[in-house]
Structures are given as structure tokens and as C-alpha cells.
Amino acid sequence: MGKLALKDLNPQQRAAVTAPDGPALVLAGPGSGKTRVLTYRVAWLTLERSVPPGQVMAVTFTNKAAREMRERLQHLLGHARAGSLTLGTFHATCARILRREAKVAGIPRDYVIFDADDQRTLVRQVLRELDIDVKQYRPTAVHGAISRAKNELIPPEAYQPSSYFGEIVRRVYERYQERLRANGGLDFDDLLVETVRLFREHPEVLGRYQERYLHALVDEFQDTNMAQYILLRQLAARHRNLFAVADEDQSIYRWRGADYRNITRLREDYPDLAVYLLEQNYRSTQTILDAAQAIIRRNPNRTEKRLFTRRGTGLKVTVHEAYDQDEEARFVVNTIAELTLQGKARPGECAVMYRTNAQSRALEEAFLRAGLPYRLVGATRFYARREIKDLIAFLRLIHNPTDATSLTRIINIPPRGIGKRTLLALEEAARARGVPLWQIVEEVGTHQDTPLLGGRAQGAVTRLYRMVRGWIEAREGATVVQLMDQVLAETGYEAYLRDGTEEGDDRWNNVQELRAVAAEYAGLTLTDFLADVALVSDVDNLADGVDAPTLLTLHSAKGLEFPVVFITGLEEGLLPHSRSLDDPESLAEERRLMYVGITRARDRLYLTYAFRRVRYATSEPNAPSRFLEALPPHLTEGSRIRSGKRRVEQAIAWTTSWTPTATPSFTTGDRVMHRVFGRGVVLESQARGDDEEVTVAFETAGLKRIMGSYLTPAD
DNA sequence: TTAGTATTAATTTTT
């Protein structure tokens, strides 16, 4: 012993790290150093048990987690050994296996990965083909159902519809899968499904991997889905060295097919499973931990953990009621500014979390107005942006011309005279003859006499064909950047994007950014570039070293920690989200989401909610989240949380008394109430847009000019 | 037939 220093670990952690061979499960609370345990376990296996790192597979939840883990292992093991470790997300690992085993798996070696956006496009296409009303059967809903089926490893032919909607799904699923294959594509879910299938149908291939991977380790096991679980079981069947780290209270991806009951399954499937507990929290103050416990304790069917910390009581949790999302944002920005000025925190130590990406806008505006920088995770994810998807579609087409989804995306971008009608004719011809769309384009482009199209359209298609043909020929010996430059130049994409508006310039900047990413791929092939681009998430690209607050959703906050955390929008309908109110399981997940958010905080926690919030472009009154009421009053300071029901009534009364027209609702002599300044009498009122400016003489604060929306009538 | 403009409807979370 002694090659690896374990003295920094507590006894619980050390026991897990040095667990004997065999199946093991680490049940860990937040901030208990579970990722650390995982990392040390790998190092320990290598250094103390002489397991070659090449025979260890570790699966993380995000690429970022994988990268960080590799960096730490580079310190512990050295570059060479850390490099030979198989380390990545399920999806990335499967993508690599499928690429390697493409032939046996019956998958084209140069398959393209369809992301959620592509999947939805394809579903929409299929719905149109089957003459199904997209208004009645929403592509997102249908796609969700298909995705769920896939994650449960149910193929189209085994899909059992239990309703008419299910019947629609079954039909679409079948056709969708055909089209996907015809496009040479695998969607996100297929990466897992196809790997499981490969292993099932080809035991000799599975045998090789089973033999190779002496140890398999998984982080965030509570968020694995059925396919992922089966995959782990397949891989670990030979050596039975499966090491899983989980916290069922942090399971927040049920909607994506994740099933925390995999923890129970693991116990059942491996009766000799060794279970280790990590209960000491190294992150948060006791107050924050107590607040988190108060929330999560209300969830049924969970095993209570005794979380404790040695960090002391700490500060109270600040609860703040704002008038609307703008005032909420101002509160956040002001508080961060104050903390920074007082030297209590650096800007980069603060995080602002919210349930939905749409909430980031008001926050961004407040930061911009205050002239403070911020880092935004998600929102319009970089790789989901139109211009980026366009450019990638061009590259995908070069990579694999049969990818009809990419072809239809860019066939008329920038506009080149191939409109709806022409595209329809081409698609019709392709379908009729059962050949890829590209083949029709090729025929039109090479044979001059096609009865299919009119002269003008034929010319346009021919020009497109020749252009793409040229790129495909240039592909050999060209780097990704060179190809990209050629595409940009020949399509005139810059001129198309830069239409003189600021937005156009922004979009062009994004293209430049993608070009910069491609430049880093100097030695890599187009295939690698496309695979990587499809599998990165936004958190992965979160730049370190910028000292600015981070804005992110509660989901993307998983696995991170910050000294100062704001959770905003704690309102009924938002957190818990309105979509989850009717289902107890979903509601429990919302509570876990809140729990995850709270437990990201080390020292300071702010919980904010707004009285009114703009949703669907209209401002609506909101009641404070039920989760706030679960907080014991002795842990909090700031706004008192009033009962949700009463507030809704108040809000409704208030709304009806308020006329959004230019007619002032306050007149001289009215008695009014302000949250901060208290009671007062109106001296004068003037319309201001859809609000009004009211001059009020307050009893204590004196004469103030206030926007009418900040005032309530007092009797 | 295409391309640009108006309109209408919808809007959780992401590997």
C-alpha cells in the first residue's frame, strides 16, 4: 500500500474506494465526494490492484464530467495511463463501439447521429407522409413516445399501443425507423439500443468486450434508463465488477426514460451487491442541508439518508418576493453586486438557476443593464442554432449524401430557386422508386433531360448537385476547416446571413466560432468532427476561468457546486412546473429538482419568486411554490411566504382591478400601498405606455414617483 | 413557382 494517498478520504469514502472485487453500489448524498470516490477507485485499481487502465471503463453523465475525471487521473496516474482508460458518457462510448463494430452490427460505418432536432424534423416528415394532422398529434409528443419506447428497448414491431394515440405512435415509429435507416442515421436513442442489440445478437462480440473490461464504473447511476442498465449488465456479466454510484434523491431525468428503480434492480440482479453509504456532506452549511432535507423529506418511497456536515450552521436562506421577473432579476444582480463589493464572494462563485430556459432572458437583460458579464449555459444551445445546424447539414451531406434530412434542410439555403414544389417532386420521385433523395438529385444533375422538372428548377438542382459533388471530391485530403470554408464561399452563406441586422452579425459570429472549433480538429477526420459535434452538450463548453456569474437551468446544474446560489422563479406552475402537477411521480421529480438546486450551494442560498410573471407573452399572477412552504421558518429570512391559495385570490382581485390600457387606474386622493414604502396617498397619476406613473405621498417615506404596477389599492 | 411577409399557435428539463 501507499502508492495512492488515501488519507484525504473519510472512512466511508475509503471503504468504497478500496471495495473488494464484485458488484458494488455507493449510495451517496449530495456533496459527499462521490465523483471523487469514483476517480480514486479507478486510480486505486490501477495502482494498488495492478489493473491495466485499458481494462477499465468509466461512464459519466456528461462529457464535462468525463474530461474533469480524466484530468484528475492524469495527475494521479500520469498521462499515458489516464489516456488508455475508456472514459465517457454512455452515448459517446456506444457511438465508438458501433463505429468499430459497424460491419457486424449491420450499421453503415459512416452513420450520422440524429440529434433531438433532427429527430423531430424526421417525425414531422413522417407525420406528413402518413397524412396525420400535426396539430392533433404533435411531433414532440410522438417523438417523446418513440424515444421512450426505444429506451425501454421496444422495437416498432413489438410496440403495443394502449390508446389511439399509441396506435398513431406505432405507425409513425415504424416508418420513422425505416426513414432513419434509409438516411444512414442513428438517433440518440439508437446509439444505446443498437449497442445492446449488437451484444445480444453477437455473443462473440460481447465476449470480447466482457473479457476486455475487467471493471466497469458508473456515475449518476440513478439517471440511467433501461437500455443503459441492460448494457451495463451485459458488459459486467463476465467479471461482475460493476461499481455504481447513485443518489436516488437526485434523479431528475425520468422524462428522458431514466428510472431510479434501476437501483432496486441492481440489488435484485446482484444479491451479493456490496453497499456503501456516503453521508457526510463536504459542501454546504447545515442550514442549507436542513432546507434541502425539509424539501426532499416530503417525497414518498425513499430511504432516508442521515446527511450531516461539519461546516457549521452558516447563514440563513434568504427568501425574496419580487413584483415581477424584472424586479426578481434586479434583485439577483444587485445582490451579486453587493456581495462582490463587500468582498463576500467573487462574481464567478455565484450561480443563478431556473426551471426553464425562457427565464434566462430577464436575468440576462438585468446583467446587461448593470453592465456586468455573465456566463450562460444552454438557452439556445450553440449546436441547435439555425446557422450552425445549416452548416453542419452541409458537412453531413458531404459525409453521407444519402442523409435526406440534411439534404432537405439545405437544398434551398441560401435560396437558390428550389422551392416547395420542386422539393416535393424530387421527394415523390425518390419515394416512388425507393431510392435516396440524393440519387434523384444526382440524376437530375447529370442527365440533362429530365421530365421531372421544369427548366428553371432543373437548372437550380443541377447547380446544387455540381456544387455538392465538388465538395465530396474535395473531401479527400482537405481538412474540416478547408471544407467548411469552401462550403461557405460557394454557397455565399456569409452574404445570406449578414443582412445588415445585428442579429445577422451575431449569426455570422457563431459560424466563425464553429469554424474555430473545426480548426482544433486539424488532424481529425470529418467523421470524428461530426460525431463529436452531435454529442457535446452545452455545459461541456462552459469556459472555466471567467470570473462571472453562471446562469443555468436546474437540470444542467447537476454535479456542479457554487458558494452562492440563487434559485429563481419559485412559483406554482414553474417549479413545480405546470406540466407535472397532475402526476405524483412528476411532482416528486420536481421536488428532487429543487433539492438538487439547493444542494449546489456551499454558503449562501437565495430563493426568489415573482408575484407576476410574463408567460406566453402575457403577464400572469403566480402563487409562490409549495416547496417554499415546506421550509421551516427558522431557516429562512426575508419575505414571509403567504399561503398560495390566498395569494391567488389576491392576485386575481388585483388583476381585475388593473386595466392594461392607457387609462390611469389611480386618481388623486386614492389610498395606496407599496411593498417597501408602505401606505400613501396619490397626488397625481399619468399614463406611461401600458403602465402609469403615480406621484404618491407616503406616510413615512415622503414624496415618491412610482410606477403604478408597483402599487396596490389600500382601503 | 418562388420568396418574402403576415399570421397564428405554442412554449420543460437534455445525452
Added chain:
DNA sequence: TTAATACTAA
């Protein structure tokens, strides 16, 4: 606020 669709001018 966006994205898909309907409408209109060229």
C-alpha cells in the same frame, strides 16, 4: 419569442 404555416406579390 419562435417557428411553422398561410398569404401575396413578383
